Amino acid sequence: MFARTVTLIALLPLVQLGQVQGKPYGRPVSTSPRAADATGMHTAADAQGRYFGTFCDPASTYWTDAGFMALVDNKADVGQLTVSNSLKWDSTERSQNSFTYTNPDKLVAYAQEHGYLVRGHTLVWHNQLPSWVSSVAQSSVASVIENHISNVAGRYAGQLYAWDVVNEPFNEDGSWRTDPFYNALGDSYVTIALNAARAADPTAKLYINEYNVETPGRKSSALVALAKSLVSAGAPLHGIGFQCHFVLGQSPSTATLVSQFEQYTSLGLEVAITELDIRIQQPASSASLAQQQTEYQNVVAACKAVDLCVGVTAAGMSDKYTWVPGTFPGYGSPLMFDESFNKKPAYTGVVDGWDA
Numbered sequence: 001m002f003a004r005t006v007t008l009i010a011l012l013p014l015v016q017l018g019q020v021q022g023k024p025y026g027r028p029v030s031t032s033p034r035a036a037d038a039t040g041m042h043t044a045a046d047a048q049g050r051y052f053g054t055f056c057d058p059a060s061t062y063w064t065d066a067g068f069m070a071l072v073d074n075k076a077d078v079g080q081l082t083v084s085n086s087l088k089w090d091s092t093e094r095s096q097n098s099f100t101y102t103n104p105d106k107l108v109a110y111a112q113e114h115g116y117l118v119r120g121h122t123l124v125w126h127n128q129l130p131s132w133v134s135s136v137a138q139s140s141v142a143s144v145i146e147n148h149i150s151n152v153a154g155r156y157a158g159q160l161y162a163w164d165v166v167n168e169p170f171n172e173d174g175s176w177r178t179d180p181f182y183n184a185l186g187d188s189y190v191t192i193a194l195n196a197a198r199a200a201d202p203t204a205k206l207y208i209n210e211y212n213v214e215t216p217g218r219k220s221s222a223l224v225a226l227a228k229s230l231v232s233a234g235a236p237l238h239g240i241g242f243q244c245h246f247v248l249g250q251s252p253s254t255a256t257l258v259s260q261f262e263q264y265t266s267l268g269l270e271v272a273i274t275e276l277d278i279r280i281q282q283p284a285s286s287a288s289l290a291q292q293q294t295e296y297q298n299v300v301a302a303c304k305a306v307d308l309c310v311g312v313t314a315a316g317m318s319d320k321y322t323w324v325p326g327t328f329p330g331y332g333s334p335l336m337f338d339e340s341f342n343k344k345p346a347y348t349g350v351v352d353g354w355d356a
Helices: 041-046 066-073 102-114 131-135 138-155 180-185 188-200 218-233 254-265 286-305 345-355
Strands: 051-056 080-083 117-125 162-167 205-210 239-242 245-247 270-281 309-314
Touching: 041 051, 041 345, 051 117, 080 102, 080 309, 102 117, 117 138, 117 188, 138 180, 138 188, 162 188, 180 188, 188 205, 188 218, 205 218, 205 270, 218 254, 239 254, 254 270, 254 286, 270 286, 286 309, 286 345
Parallel strands: 051 080, 051 309, 080 117, 117 162, 162 205, 205 239, 239 270, 245 270, 270 309
Antiparallel strands: none
């Protein structure tokens, strides 16, 4: 769905995950003397006890684009990074029990240099799986999950704020996806994965991440039921990620999002917006960009309104680098900066959402 070179530093703990007064998440420990230069998307979030971040990955072509990376370097706008693709199974364990970490190591080192939180994405997902996973005997699937998570999450233990442990477990009708994990283990694979992640990294917050659960429906109801079951059973689940990939004119209202979030926060779970973008049918007009500003503001305001909504991550920074046109032909312009890295009205929408 989503190579600049950095000097790799020792992978030190990135965040201190104990509760910080007034903030539901571990604050980043900055190792850089450069401070945020002005009020921006992250500084506005931070003033409300939250973070604002973006997808970023050294495997992507933008890593060598100085103009784009200047956006990511700006601490006024960014306080958190999610590894877009390089922590997915087909990147880390393409061959069984042979692990590769070159790009995640670069990203974590970069984040440490900037004092950014890091979100790991993702440990167990039906997509971007190497073919060997589907060939594993069903009796071995649990041990394969545990071994994968032990290695990948264990490598970054104490360095990541959170992990998307299980990604997109449900179909649109609320049924379980029939992937190698569910086929072998039923819904118990979720608990197996969460327990393995907790053993590998006792300090990280552990999430289930899903899309199209931002409004009521069968998929949303299935996820709520799963969360309730896991909490009741004492499973190490700490949060729910709402991906929030929206189409202009169809974004949920602030009130709807708040209601959806509170189904989980009432269980004691935190929530986060994890992959926000709002795509526009092309060509974008001044009117559609103004509407996009309003919709960004409404989404961010929903996070601000819920105490246990810890932050917002966008699925990128600039319209120059976005997954949208390749997946949704005829749509684009989903992010906060245009293709020339200029601020769009959506940028103001994010800042105003935190200030609303």
